Amino acid sequence: MSRYQDLAEQTEKLIADGVLRAGDRLPSVRQACRTHKVSPITVTQAYYLLEGRGLIEARPKSGYFVRARLGRNLPEPDMTRPLGGSTQLEVSDFIFQILDSVRDPAIVPLGSSFPSPYLYPLDRLGRFLANAARRLDPLATVTDLPPGNEELRRQLALRYLAHGAPVSPQEIVITSGAMEGLNLCLQAVTRPGDLIAIESPTFYAGLQASERLGLKVIEIPTHPREGVSLPALEDALRHHPVKACLVMLNFANPTGSLVPDERRKDLVELLRRFEVPLIEDDVYAELYFGRQAPLCTKAVDADGLVMHVSSFSKCLAPGYRVGWVAAGRYAGRIQRLKLATSLATTVPVQIALADYLKHGGYENHLRQLRRKLAEQEVALTAAIERHFPPGTRLARPQGGYFVWLELPRQVDTLLLHQQALAHGISIAPGPIFSAKREFGHWLRLNFGHPDSERQQAAMATLGRLIAQQL
Numbered sequence: 001m002s003r004y005q006d007l008a009e010q011t012e013k014l015i016a017d018g019v020l021r022a023g024d025r026l027p028s029v030r031q032a033c034r035t036h037k038v039s040p041i042t043v044t045q046a047y048y049l050l051e052g053r054g055l056i057e058a059r060p061k062s063g064y065f066v067r068a069r070l071g072r073n074l075p076e077p078d079m080t081r082p083l084g085g086s087t088q089l090e091v092s093d094f095i096f097q098i099l100d101s102v103r104d105p106a107i108v109p110l111g112s113s114f115p116s117p118y119l120y121p122l123d124r125l126g127r128f129l130a131n132a133a134r135r136l137d138p139l140a141t142v143t144d145l146p147p148g149n150e151e152l153r154r155q156l157a158l159r160y161l162a163h164g165a166p167v168s169p170q171e172i173v174i175t176s177g178a179m180e181g182l183n184l185c186l187q188a189v190t191r192p193g194d195l196i197a198i199e200s201p202t203f204y205a206g207l208q209a210s211e212r213l214g215l216k217v218i219e220i221p222t223h224p225r226e227g228v229s230l231p232a233l234e235d236a237l238r239h240h241p242v243k244a245c246l247v248m249l250n251f252a253n254p255t256g257s258l259v260p261d262e263r264r265k266d267l268v269e270l271l272r273r274f275e276v277p278l279i280e281d282d283v284y285a286e287l288y289f290g291r292q293a294p295l296c297t298k299a300v301d302a303d304g305l306v307m308h309v310s311s312f313s314k315c316l317a318p319g320y321r322v323g324w325v326a327a328g329r330y331a332g333r334i335q336r337l338k339l340a341t342s343l344a345t346t347v348p349v350q351i352a353l354a355d356y357l358k359h360g361g362y363e364n365h366l367r368q369l370r371r372k373l374a375e376q377e378v379a380l381t382a383a384i385e386r387h388f389p390p391g392t393r394l395a396r397p398q399g400g401y402f403v404w405l406e407l408p409r410q411v412d413t414l415l416l417h418q419q420a421l422a423h424g425i426s427i428a429p430g431p432i433f434s435a436k437r438e439f440g441h442w443l444r445l446n447f448g449h450p451d452s453e454r455q456q457a458a459m460a461t462l463g464r465l466i467a468q469q470l
Helices: 003-016 029-036 040-054 094-104 122-134 149-163 177-190 205-214 230-239 261-274 329-341 347-359 363-387 412-424 453-468
Strands: 057-061 063-067 086-090 172-175 195-200 216-223 242-247 278-281 306-311 325-326 402-406 443-444
Touching: 003 040, 029 040, 040 063, 040 363, 094 205, 122 347, 149 216, 149 347, 172 177, 172 329, 177 205, 177 242, 177 306, 177 325, 177 329, 177 453, 195 205, 195 230, 205 216, 230 242, 230 261, 242 261, 261 278, 278 347, 278 402, 306 329, 325 329, 329 347, 363 402, 363 453, 412 443, 412 453
Parallel strands: 195 216, 195 242, 242 278, 278 306
Antiparallel strands: 057 063, 086 216, 172 325, 306 325, 402 443
16 A cells, blocks of 8 residues: 555544544644655645545645535444345346436436446547557457457456456457346256346346346345345245355445445355355446455356356446456356357557557556545535435445435335426436346436536436425
8 A cells, every 4th residue: 555545544544533633733744744755746635535535625725624424414324134035037127117218418417327438538548449459469359259369368367466356367258248248148057947146126137138048036125235145035035045146345336335345255155065056246346435446256156157158348448348257167158158149359449458458557547536526426425415305315435436315205216307407407217227127216326427517407407306205
């Protein structure tokens, strides 16, 4: 950890422990330099980091002060309680109808699933892509067929190793985005009519993939901060023929939940006892706000039952449509299915991303991206607290770019969605995240776009529309 990060963590702990309270003045830069024996730039960077996290604020000609804790008036939601039993899926038309609105750039994209493309080094990536296209070896059109470009898989294996997971390049299959990866994993371990366990709420793309494959789902209760309920999952495994478990453990969409390390290990052990594969949709893992990355689930997968799916779409290269599966014991099946469905992922793009991982400054980009998203989360949470009515609940996310809100029970978020669109605002209403269209008074908001007067006005409008339903 850098010295400024270490200083920021020490100060954050003092705030969390109540030693430093709202309104207290922090030591000046000069005082902090003497106390901690560091340079002025180190102190300044630490204070900028704390300011970005919403913990302190600069006051002109006065210094830095501890802020009142954002979200203190917004209690955390309880564990969800989905209706029991398996569900035959019929969700696609409903979801597409809701999602069409996010395509329009004139709409304030609070309901979008995508962050701002301006957060990513697309110009720099474009230069790597142009270079890859110019020097493309014709043989690569054959050698880079599934499982994919060797150097890209090696670079991914190195990243796994850095997170404590000894994943071989041979078990990594390059895919056309994470969605193809999820589809391939489901096809590898299920047949039409089979039952899979999913979180409730869950990302609607998993529902769409399951519907397309003719699968049934059983929804497992989920806590908006700690993730899926292990007792409820164990009960489902004991009483139903579950063929796979599809979850997001890192900053889940829509809840933003981060499953703690010990619960993650317990989940892997539970599924190992029942010999049920875990399909982990993990596209947000790099977007953590804390001092270190979450535990990599592959690091505790001794039996090859974890199929770890991710992509570059959320952390580096939106629109490039390159993902991968670290497929464990199912790598051979995934590779064959990839060949049989889409044959291959675009070769020059794979080469460009491999080169960028080696030479492009990926870690520096990720640090900047995390800092910007953390700052944007602070701004959106402040707007929610300022404009939304009493009875609103949310769990502050520790990464990603979504907040999951529980509104007062009188609120109908499907109606709110229509009303908001009429004002040029998109939201993601709760029912699109449930096979049974539950969560009628919940919604997901996106803080992946920089705060602006336009967004602040949209939040004020949403607050008024919600109040009108009470």
